[in-house]
Amino acid sequence: MAEHEFYPGVIDRLRSILSSSTDFFIISTKEGRFIKQLLQKQGIELKDEQVYGKESKRPKPQILSELKQTYGETASIWFVEDRLKTLQAVEKQETLANVELFLADWGYNTESERREKSDRIHLLSLAQFIQNFSNWI
Numbered sequence: 501m502a503e504h505e506f507y508p509g510v511i512d513r514l515r516s517i518l519s520s521s522t523d524f525f526i527i528s529t530k531e532g533r534f535i536k537q538l539l540q541k542q543g544i545e546l547k548d549e550q551v552y553g554k555e556s557k558r559p560k561p562q563i564l565s566e567l568k569q570t571y572g573e574t575a576s577i578w579f580v581e582d583r584l585k586t587l588q589a590v591e592k593q594e595t596l597a598n599v600e601l602f603l604a605d606w607g608y609n610t611e612s613e614r615r616e617k618s619d620r621i622h623l624l625s626l627a628q629f630i631q632n633f634s635n636w637i
Contacts, residue, residue, distance in 0.1 A: 504538055507606060509630035511542045518544065522633075525567065527552040527560050527579075561590045564599060576600070578633070580624060582607020584614075587621050602636065604629065 517524050526535055526546070532553025536546055552563050564579060571577070581587050582604040590596050602624040603609060603617055614623055628636055 501534065501537060501541075506538075506542065507626055509626065511544065513630045514539070514544055523571070525550050525552065527563050529554055531555060559589070560586055561593050561596060564590060564596055565593065568596065568599070573598075578602065578636075580604055580629070582609055584609055584617060584621075587617070591618060591620060600637070 514524075524546075526532075528535055528551075530553055532548075532551040532555055535551050535553055539546060552558075556563065558566075560579075560581070564577065568575060568577060577598075578600040579587075579590060580602045581590075584603060587601045587603055590599060590601060601621045603614065603621050604624050604626075605614060606626045617623065622637060624636060
């Protein structure tokens with residue numbers, strides 16, 4: 501954990517989002533406690549209900565469906581992911597048709613995967629991520 505470094509600008513962007521009226525969640529295949537510890541080292545405190553880690557034992561599309569049920573059908577949900585297969589699984593869920601999907605180009609994906617993405621999936625660069633949401637699409 502001592503070796504971990506966040507990408508440049510990510511922590512400042514997270515602080516900005518958390519100080520806004522935007523509800524923010526992390527859905528990860530990593531242990532939630534590690535996510536929270538890494539963020540705490542940067543001075544970011546997340547509530548338990550904001551972090552869905554490996555221990556939740558539910559696929560990401562299911563968690564997104566649960567969030568949609570909690571916030572209502574008209575809620576605007578934006579999902580950033582670095583694995584194309586995960587985004588494609590979300591795409592297949594009719595109930596998640598209005599979720600905006602973003603493929604983080606700085607994550608675990610290749611140039612060929614980025615070319616394979618559908619038009620529904622927006623390619624998101626790190627430079628875009630650290631900007632306001634209005635610059636994402």
